[in-house]
Amino acid sequence: MAAAWGVPPVNLARRLLRTKPTERIVAESGRGEGGELRRTMSLWQLTLFSVGATLGTGIFVVLGQAVPKAGPAVVLAFVLAAITALFSALSYAELAGTIPVSGSSYSYAYATLGELVAWVCGWCLMLEYAVSVAAVAVGWGEYLNAFLRSLLGVTLPDAITRSPGQGGVVNVAAILIVLLATWLLLYGASESATANAVLVLIKIVVLLFFCAVAFTAFRSRNLAPFAPMGVAGIAGAASQVFFSYIGFDAASTAGEEARNPRRDLPLAIILSLAVVTAVYVLVALAAVGAMPWTAFDAERTEAGLARIADLAAGASWPGLAVSFGAVIAIASVVLTVIYGQTRILFAMSRDGLVPRVFQRIGGRRQVPVANTLLVAAFISVLAGLVPLGRLAEATSIGTLFAFTLVNIGVLVLRRRSPGLPRGFRTPLFPLTPVLGAVLCVVVMAGLSGVTWVAFGLWMLAGLVCYFVYGFRHSRLHVEAGSQAKPGTTSPQG
Template sequence: MTPGTAPGAFARSLLRTKPVDLIVAEGGHGEGGELKRTMSLLQLTLFSVGATLGTGIFVVLGEAVPLAGPAVVLSFVLAAVTALFSALSYAELAGTIPVSGSSYSYAYATLGELVAWVCGWCLLLEYAVSVSAVAVGWGSYLNAFLDGAAGFTIPAQISNPPGEGGLVNVPAMIVVLFATALLLRGTSESAAANTVMVFLKIGVLLFFCAIAFTAFRAGNMAPFAPMGWAGISAAGSKVFFSYIGFDAASTAGEEARNPRRDLPLAIILSLAIVTAVYVLVGLAAVGAMHWTRFSLSGSEASLAQVLDSVSGRTWPSVVLSLGAVIAIASVVLTVMYGQTRILFAMSRDGLVPHVFQKVSPRRRVPVANTVIVAAFIAVLAAVVPLGRLVDATSIGTLFAFALVSVGVIVLRRTRPELPRSFRAPLYPVTPLLGVALCVYLMVGLGGVTWTVFAIWTAVGLAAYFLYGRRHSRLAAGTGGPIGGSPHE
């Protein structure tokens, strides 16, 4: 607390909200130039699909099928319904506040600066650590592809991080540099590349289904739910995290051609597409191979094991490995994009250094921001064995999801007159269920996860009070008065 500041004034300063009109008016503007609106509805939808449809489906069946049996298809639907409540809240706020900050900006407009900071800080943990972990896994799938296609693999010394048999993970650095090069070329180029990659990885998964369905046996589907509802629910919790990423379109609010119309549609459509793919792949897999064999095949080889048992050949597994390589590259690209745009929004508010909002006049992208994020992620992926720290990213995601649902309720009460291109149906039941489900999943996470979350939050609060609070544009009066209308 600043000396001489009354406790009540100090508390109000932590809860000051940024007017929605000001947030929207500032959209697209950064230091040195503006972001360029180039993304269509298709590109926005595939951005969210690209961020969601990644390694999860290639590994999650091996972990989920032993819990639910053939009823794993219902587990995917259950997880999708859980994600849907958050997606509907995201869709409403994305159409109302179409800016780059995603849940950070929504929290700033509804719950106050401190909550927004914590939300943004959690997203940094989620994005940076998750994309680093995904990049680490890229080398494994690349080796599987190279081994099957050409009979050689990259030596462990340069394909694994220290502590896992290597010195530096070169493939992880390569995929991060590949994504960085695309992002620096421009948003339209990145979106076009992601569109191609998404179609390719969906094509590979449909290829898997086509082969697996040739060996579909009705007997493999019985008993359908050997562990009952408890098993379906347990598997649903396991596969829920395969849906994280559907909100990626909301980070492109300032580069969408028609954000108020397209952002809500992109979020809902991407969730529908991913759910359809997951259910189809799950049905094909358990129909082709008895569910009891999944626990023996190893989680990371579950889909490959199905193809090997069905076809008796190795080349289908090679194609599947290629799909995993493409899927991971797409996830790295879209998640890195999302992180740079959230930092862009936080920098524009003064809460992180202004270098993150500098826009290249020629490329119309935040170049310095992208390079800094890429360097951090590349180093993290190359030399740090992430291990269970990856699990801690889930709690940050759920926290952000819950805040978005709360934000819908707050904004409906405080600014009912705002134009909303999409309204969450069955209000207030939908956002309340969204909050309840997120809290339920958070409570079920392990003690290690909560410990990491607490430490990360404490570090974030220290950063806020040492830097963010002191440099806040809203506090300085350049972003509108506390609780009032903008005055600039």
């Protein structure tokens, strides 16, 4: 392969494993083509960005799937999953406080593990962000219909709320929520963060409302036996609910628009995980206390919390409020995840690994307009016309792979550059990042073979894209070539 590219094997390996100096990554922070991103986000907004990306429909759906596996001990399953996520969250917090830029784990990998690994990480993030948000948007029409059915007794036709292959023609509802999020993002990062804060607070209030209603029907006998499936059941349920915690890293994509990134990014990541864990545990306890665990149906998960609320109150209006919360939850996830995708592409474009259009900043609000529109168009096509199937399931494995690289990156950077200024240091080093990496690999190993095949195909496509475009256009490579020629200067675009 090296010969095919006209590069000796040793030089090829050196090019693929070259790292970008941490000091340079930080120095370029905020700079794009035609302007700079505005530093407007506070700690509060950053925290709610991560909460918004994490606290989605997972709790509305996954609880009904996990309870039959663990019984009332599903509460412990959420705690165990949170501890598993915490190790990686601490690694994210350290790197976010050391390299406070928009690229998230892509930039961290570029500084520690080299260009090819950074590209693979960025490609995984595209799977996590672009494909997963399309899959989330696809479900918005169903939750909207559940809400409209409860409120007005009407539903929107399948032709505009389902994708082709699922009984629909064009999923107009999915496209609509993507376009709404895009409009907010084009209006400005701070304004988008404010809108997200409102949406997040609404869905937290709705979930707390569910808890208040469910606790009125709480019966201690519903918690016995507490762990009918034993430790194996708790572990199985923990692996399933772990994916409800994915998204805590969203704040790290806002590193170039945070007011005080070295301090606020680590805090936002850890605080968001704490908030989400508290909500999940409280909801799980309220649910299994209000309804015997044997009554949970793993096949009827979409309206699980709404049904429990209705049964607890003996009326239909509590379920209506919970359905509204699910609609809001998806809207918040779509907004925050599209934002994250645009900022990761912004960082990759600045490094020359994707076309320059993604780093162009324009408009009065100083946002990457073309980048946002292109991402929105891509996600709209996926959500409106493409049955995502197994590719959407592969988003989980892509995310876990990126988490693994972040944990390894902490180990590498501590050894290579121990004197770098760090806004946060992972406690119990090196145990914490080692456990974080090992636990991510363990969870990945438990995923289905079909998911691994889908992930492998996605990675293959990513490598093709890198060697067709990024390998030749890498800014580090172009500058190295320029410096090798007397009388030339390095490009700055």
